[in-house]
Amino acid sequence: DIVLTQSPATLSVTPGESVSLSCRASQGISTSIHWYQQKSNESPRLLIKFASQSISGIPSRFSGSGSGTDFTLSINRVESEDFSVYYCQQSYSLPLTFGSGTKLEIK
Amino acid sequence: EVQLQESGPGLVKPSQSLSLTCSVTGYSITSNYWGWIRKFPGNKMEWMGYISYSGSTSYNPSLKSRISITRDTSKNQFFLQLNSVTTEDTATYYCARFGSYMDYWGQGVMVTVSS
Numbered sequence: 503d504i505v506l507t508q509s510p511a512t513l514s515v516t517p518g519e520s521v522s523l524s525c526r527a528s529q530g531i532s533t534s535i536h537w538y539q540q541k542s543n544e545s546p547r548l549l550i551k552f553a554s555q556s557i558s559g560i561p562s563r564f565s566g567s568g569s570g571t572d573f574t575l576s577i578n579r580v581e582s583e584d585f586s587v588y589y590c591q592q593s594y595s596l597p598l599t600f601g602s603g604t605k606l607e608i609k
Numbered sequence: 610e611v612q613l614q615e616s617g618p619g620l621v622k623p624s625q626s627l628s629l630t631c632s633v634t635g636y637s638i639t640s641n642y643w644g645w646i647r648k649f650p651g652n653k654m655e656w657m658g659y660i661s662y663s664g665s666t667s668y669n670p671s672l673k674s675r676i677s678i679t680r681d682t683s684k685n686q687f688f689l690q691l692n693s694v695t696t697e698d699t700a701t702y703y704c705a706r707f708g709s710y711m712d713y714w715g716q717g718v719m720v721t722v723s724s
Contacts, residue, residue, distance in 0.1 A: 602653060
């Protein structure tokens with residue numbers, strides 16, 4: 503199975519700051535990585551597909567980059583509604599796997 | 610708009626079977642792939658498996674001997690059965706529409722395995 507390692511586990515920031523969340527794959531997966539946001543008591547929401555492709559309805563402050571084994575989700579000027587948990591997921595090979603998540607919290 | 614809704618018991622006894630239903634509106638399950646993901650206490654997410662537009666299935670090998678995903682196209686529903694559950698199967702279960710990624714999710718149902 504492909505293991506996805508997300509870092510940091512928790513990121514404490516002030517609203518208005520810009521942040522980068524990391525997802526590293528245990529082997530090369532091209533751009534087969536997708537990012538989700540999950541707020542408390544809600545289902546996950548797709549933010550970015552195939553590493554960098556935007557999703558309709560998602561604010562433009564969210565962007566993704568990377569290929570191979572190293573991927574980044576960037577949030578430009580974090581807003582209060584962004585404080586939640588972020589997951590990466592790979593679709594390069596079955597079984598589909600998820601990272602352990604990064605919790606974005608208010609400093 | 611595509612909407613998914615899970616239903617099923619919130620409490621299952623150890624060694625019994627867990628059965629959940631996902632009702633889909635706004636899109637036919639004879640297109641795309643449809644499946645199940647669960648989130649354990651502590652936030653770990655696990656893909657369980659999916660059923661395709663044609664009815665073929667794929668399961669996580671970690672569950673292969675216990676899991677079955679089926680469907681009723683006349684009702685636009687698909688189902689999860691997980692046999693011989695233990696307390697380690699306590700989780701929130703989500704159904705979702707799959708491609709390479711999950712773009713539509715149900716709201717989730719929390720299932721506790723306890724005697």
